[in-house]
Amino acid sequence: MSQTCIAQRMGQIVPFYVMELLARAKELEAEGRSIIHMEVGEPDFVTPQMVIDAGKAALDAGYTGYTAATGIPELRRAIAENYHRQYGIDLDPRRVIVTPGSSGALQLIMSVIVNPGQSVLMTDPGYPCNKNFVELVSGIPVTLPVGPETGYQLTARLIEDGWTDATRAVIAATPSNPTGTLISQKELTHIHQIVSTRGGSLIVDEIYQGLVYGAKEFTALSIADDIFVINSFSKYYGMTGWRLGWLVAPESYVDSLDCLAQNIFLSCSAPAQYAGLKAFGTDCREILESRRLSFQQRRDYLVPALQELGFEIPVVPEGAFYLYANCSTLTDDSFAFAYDLLENQGVAITPGKDFGTNKPQEHVRFAYTTSIENMKEAMKRIKHYIS
Numbered sequence: 587m588s589q590t591c592i593a594q595r596m597g598q599i600v601p602f603y604v605m606e607l608l609a610r611a612k613e614l615e616a617e618g619r620s621i622i623h624m625e626v627g628e629p630d631f632v633t634p635q636m637v638i639d640a641g642k643a644a645l646d647a648g649y650t651g652y653t654a655a656t657g658i659p660e661l662r663r664a665i666a667e668n669y670h671r672q673y674g675i676d677l678d679p680r681r682v683i684v685t686p687g688s689s690g691a692l693q694l695i696m697s698v699i700v701n702p703g704q705s706v707l708m709t710d711p712g713y714p715c716n717k718n719f720v721e722l723v724s725g726i727p728v729t730l731p732v733g734p735e736t737g738y739q740l741t742a743r744l745i746e747d748g749w750t751d752a753t754r755a756v757i758a759a760t761p762s763n764p765t766g767t768l769i770s771q772k773e774l775t776h777i778h779q780i781v782s783t784r785g786g787s788l789i790v791d792e793i794y795q796g797l798v799y800g801a802k803e804f805t806a807l808s809i810a811d812d813i814f815v816i817n818s819f820s821k822y823y824g825m826t827g828w829r830l831g832w833l834v835a836p837e838s839y840v841d842s843l844d845c846l847a848q849n850i851f852l853s854c855s856a857p858a859q860y861a862g863l864k865a866f867g868t869d870c871r872e873i874l875e876s877r878r879l880s881f882q883q884r885r886d887y888l889v890p891a892l893q894e895l896g897f898e899i900p901v902v903p904e905g906a907f908y909l910y911a912n913c914s915t916l917t918d919d920s921f922a923f924a925y926d927l928l929e930n931q932g933v934a935i936t937p938g939k940d941f942g943t944n945k946p947q948e949h950v951r952f953a954y955t956t957s958i959e960n961m962k963e964a965m966k967r968i969k970h971y972i973s
């Protein structure tokens with residue numbers, strides 16, 4: 587039998603602790619326990635029926651083969667038109683590259699822009715996979731600790747202070763995971779100025795675009811056309827399992843991204859792309875808008891309910907479907923707290939450890955991807971547990 591030799595880079599890739607927690611939650615459920623899921627980062631709504639039907643029709647019509655690596659032209663056009671409709675931006679569809687989820691977009695961008703040894707700046711807490719995408723191309727992820735004072739977001743100042751000769755790029759997400767907070771257009775413009783002046787690239791993850799409550803939305807594309815913008819059908823469009831996303835690239839990077847996409851993905855799922863086309867229709871938009879309102883109502887319920895239990899939420903998030911709560915008045919070990927809560931009360935939440943090393947023991951993430959009724963029951967159980 588040959589020896590198992592795992593590449594060294596795997597030593598840098600850490601697992602998603604929430605997946606272990608989810609596995610335990612499923613185990614408990616299989617034993618007949620009632621579990622309230624507030625750990626999972628995906629909408630509880632299924633894909634709108636008209637999108638599902640369009641996917642089925644595409645299969646029936648025989649769209650079962652590869653497509654162009656950058657996506658079917660109709661979808662690239664529809665995405666560009668949507669930017670025009672929503673934000674008044676004229677975008678050449680050639681700059682739109684359809685990817686297997688925004689995860690595919692992140693992998694493409696990091697591979698195309700980061701040389702070994704170059705670093706990418708990002709927030710801590712932040713979306714954990716970003717670090718791993720940088721590691722995969724032998725780059726160095728550099729996390730900048732952020733807190734309530736900057737809305738858990740990067741600022742131009744933080745980037746200036748964190749920049750070194752090795753810095754190649756900055757990645758920011760608005761709304762963010764795990765905090766749900768936004769970056770203002772003004773701050774993002776400053777960030778772009780700093781990054782451009784230093785000769786770096788700015789990547790803006792807009793995967794939670796559309797899931798914004800109260801604040802006025804914008805896209806980084808309205809700031810400059812040398813920003814890499816990432817988006818996805820996963821969250822607002824409720825299509826996590828279809829694995830469909832996109833990126834908008836600066837024109838001069840399109841050919842390299844296309845070349846790499848041809849090699850590593852060949853193409854995205856053809857039926858998913860035809861289904862995605864349907865997601866931009868006005869009839870679908872109505873459904874998605876009503877879902878957005880439900881998320882807003884859930885957030886409005888959950889913030890005061892958690893505060894009443896002793897969690898601190900210093901910045902009320904204006905987007906996504908997450909609350910990043912400080913639990914230090916209740917526990918000094920959020921990891922043990924999350925596991926205990928699951929075992930004892932059947933409430934699944936994500937410990938801060940999944941999102942970085944900046945005070946993870948003081949934080950947990952609640953995903954309001956379940957009904958208000960379920961959340962009320964969860965609050966009862968948490969109250970019981972902490973008292």
Ligand SMILES: Cc1ncc(COP(=O)(O)O)c(C=O)c1O
Nearest residue numbers: 627687688689713763818820831
């Ligand atoms: C901030 C952020 N970016 C990217 C992703 C990847 O999502 P997908 O590949 O489903 O588009 C996620 C998923 O949770 C996320 O939270």
